[in-house]
Amino acid sequence: MFDEVKRNLYLETDESLTLDKKTNLLFEQQTENWQLAKNGYSSLKLVGKKIFEFDDFIIEAHYNPGRIVSSSAKVDEKSIKERPCFLCINNLPEDQKAVKIDDKYILLVNPFPIFDKHFTIPHVQHIPQTIKENFKSLLAISEKLNKDFSIFYNGPKCGASAPDHLHFQAGNFGFMRIDNEFYSILNKYGKLINDSNEYTTTAVTNYLRNFISIESNEIKPLTNEFMRIYDILSEGLNDEPMLNIICTYNNFWKVIIFPRKKHRPTYFFEEGENKILISPAAVDMGGVLIFPREEDFNKIDKETVIDIYSQVTFSNDEMSNLIKKLKV
Ligand SMILES: [Zn+2]
Structure with missing residues (x-):
């Protein structure tokens, strides 16, 4: 299953340690011994922050120049084919170390962080990004990482x-x-959409970024419920429905699914002073908007925050359609 690893990739740790402990050790090792990661995490101190207060929640805007590569990444097929893949094991930088999670996944320190501790969890093979067949892995890794980490897709x-x-x-x-x-x-x-002994499904609407959540302590019913939602979102599509997922495990799983209607808001494609470089992903859905350019961060206001979310997430009407189908 593993691509042949050409060097000593794995952090040497006590094998009996839990994944969250190994993860913290990897973080310490990499931020001490890998210059790129060291610089990345010390630059987090310089991240500019704005707080937008809503009635019942808060949205943060972060100016984080280290994220420019990721936010402006060309993700069309041609550009992807022409670049060496930065998640393939044999393309990883010399100083990068990993923790092996299982036969399929490894855990790496992200040297261009958003979080105080930020990790990438690639599959060991170069296979496409899809959730349907890999949702169970998301749950399994989340359980191993336990309550101190949120994992997202x-x-x-x-x-x-x-x-x-x-x-x-x-x-x-x-x-x-x-x-x-x-x-x-x-x-x-x-x-409340479904409340059984095995899982609870809730739809959140009239909110800045509408979502569906599932809470459960059993993998099988949780996965089945996710698949039901996935299938409804997939109706009429050839590709995976657009979505972001945030998952946390603390004695049970809490899975938040943000159905998306757009990849990037109109601001991304504007020219000149109307342009705002933002490419919303799970972290933005989680309430932290990332702006890699200072000029964008400076002009961002509450109205624009609301517009960005409403352009890329499900409207109340789209949610009520989804809820109708989910309730049958
Ligand atoms: Zn790859």
Whole structure:
């Protein structure tokens, strides 16, 4: 299954340690010994922040110049084919180390961070970014990483900068506003769709970025419920429906699915002073908007924040269609 690894890739640790402990050790090792990661994490101190207060939640805007490559990544087929894949094991930088999660996935420190601790979790083979066959892996990794980390998935047309190489990402829990706002949002905007002994599905509407959540402590019913939602979102499409997923495990799984209607808002394609370079992905859905250019960050206001979300996420009408189908 593994591509042949040409060098000593893995961090030497006590094999009996849990994944969250190994992850923290990898982080320490890489931010001490790998200059690119060291620079990346020390530059986080310079990230500019704006806070936008809404009635029941907060949106943060971050000016993070280190994210320029990812946010402006050309993800069309031709550009992807012409670049060496940065997630393939044998293309990783010499100083990069990994933790082996299982036979399919490894965990790496992301040297261009958004989070205080930011990880990339690529598959060991160069296979396309899809969630349908890999949702169970997302749950399994989330359980192993446990409560201190949120793990997330960006669809190939919803913020993934490597749509050709299957990967998840993880960051320290609490960084994304939604990590801690989840239940207050559910209480205020949530509508119960299904509540069985095995799982609870809730639809959140009239909210800045509408979503569906599933909570469960059992893999099988949780996966089945996800597939039901996935299939409804897929109706009439040839490709994967556009979505972002944020998942956390703390005795049970909490899966947040953001259905998307657009990859990038109109601002992204404007020229000159109307342009705002933003390519919303799971972190943005989680309440932290990332702006890699200072001029964009400076002009961002509450009205633009609302417009960006409303352009790329499901409207209330689209949600009520989805809810109708889910309730049958
Ligand atoms: Zn690859």
